[in-house]
Amino acid sequence: MRVLCVMGPTAVGKSDLAVTLAGSLGGEVVNADSMQVFRHLPIGTAAPSPQQLAACPHHLFAWLDPDQEPDAAEWARRAAIVLADLHARGRVPVVVGGSFFWMRALFEGLSDIPRVPADVRAKVLAWMAQAGVEATYDRLRAGDPLAASRLSPGDTQRIARALEVLEATGLPMSHFLAQPPRPAVDAEVLRLVPMLPRESLYRRIDDRAAGMFSDGLVDEVRSVLASGFAPDVRPLRTAGYVPVVNHLQGRCDEAEMREQVARGHRNYAKRQLTWLNREIGHRLDASSGWTEALVVAQKFLRG
Numbered sequence: 001m002r003v004l005c006v007m008g009p010t011a012v013g014k015s016d017l018a019v020t021l022a023g024s025l026g027g028e029v030v031n032a033d034s035m036q037v038f039r040h041l042p043i044g045t046a047a048p049s050p051q052q053l054a055a056c057p058h059h060l061f062a063w064l065d066p067d068q069e070p071d072a073a074e075w076a077r078r079a080a081i082v083l084a085d086l087h088a089r090g091r092v093p094v095v096v097g098g099s100f101f102w103m104r105a106l107f108e109g110l111s112d113i114p115r116v117p118a119d120v121r122a123k124v125l126a127w128m129a130q131a132g133v134e135a136t137y138d139r140l141r142a143g144d145p146l147a148a149s150r151l152s153p154g155d156t157q158r159i160a161r162a163l164e165v166l167e168a169t170g171l172p173m174s175h176f177l178a179q180p181p182r183p184a185v186d187a188e189v190l191r192l193v194p195m196l197p198r199e200s201l202y203r204r205i206d207d208r209a210a211g212m213f214s215d216g217l218v219d220e221v222r223s224v225l226a227s228g229f230a231p232d233v234r235p236l237r238t239a240g241y242v243p244v245v246n247h248l249q250g251r252c253d254e255a256e257m258r259e260q261v262a263r264g265h266r267n268y269a270k271r272q273l274t275w276l277n278r279e280i281g282h283r284l285d286a287s288s289g290w291t292e293a294l295v296v297a298q299k300f301l302r303g
Contacts, residue, residue: 006096009272018096022056031060032097076105076184109181116164144172190300191281209262239264
């Protein structure tokens with residue numbers, strides 16, 4: 001199986017490239033973005049536009065509610081099923097997104113960590129909220145010192161995950177991480193990496209953030225909260241949404257909100273660029289269109 005994989009920093013044009021590839025090469029788009037899995041939040045997650053969705057079939061977008069937790073291993077299992085189906089139907093899989101750890105889970109594999117029951121996860125998160133960050137880190141250090149040594153005390157998401165595994169299995173996370181990873185799918189992968197000079201990328205990020213507000217980002221968050229979802233559900237805890245929640249709750253004014261959202265997206269792009277510096281793939285100039293990408297992809301698919 002040959003798979004096209006579009007990976008790049010936020011706002012560089014990944015969705016446009018993926019739709020172009022799928023439309024030109026008889027393909028279908030498979031989401032690999034941990035924010036675009038959520039329903040009800042298309043604006044702030046920069047989900048594909050209605051026009052892009054209509055241009056070709058899309059998979060694994062908007063399949064979780066905001067109060068559900070995305071999981072790389074579960075996504076990889078689902079994506080592997082989708083890819084197998086596309087391969088059987090003679091369609092070209094085009095995996096696209098900015099969650100590069102998820103792509104690693106799919107193509108390179110993760111250690112086989114057991115799934116944690118929802119009640120255990122809720123118990124750990126409730127304890128964590130009551131005890132505070134420092135006590136939570138100390139608890140992990142006592143139960144799994146090796147895992148704790150690999151995490152900073154402020155990495156609350158991964159600390160909670162390690163505690164959940166310890167609570168659910170009685171075994172430390174480090175036990176499972178020592179097991180060899182297993183790819184979710186056996187595939188030849190062409191990684192296409194659209195890039196821009198950093199200044200150009202940041203301008204594009206700022207323009208897109210302004211466009212999100214014009215498209216109704218504040219109303220999107222207001223609607224989610226009005227539907228009964230808590231302000232601390234996973235997507236609303238991200239840097240692109242926290243300022244909007246704070247604004248709606250009277251903790252910052254509109255100008256501060258707008259600047260903080262744009263800054264959050266820029267900081268996210270910095271982290272993505274750090275990852276991409278270590279990634280082997282075919283770099284593309286995102287300012288010059290997708291002709292080169294199509295040529296490279298066609299050659300790869302011909303073998």
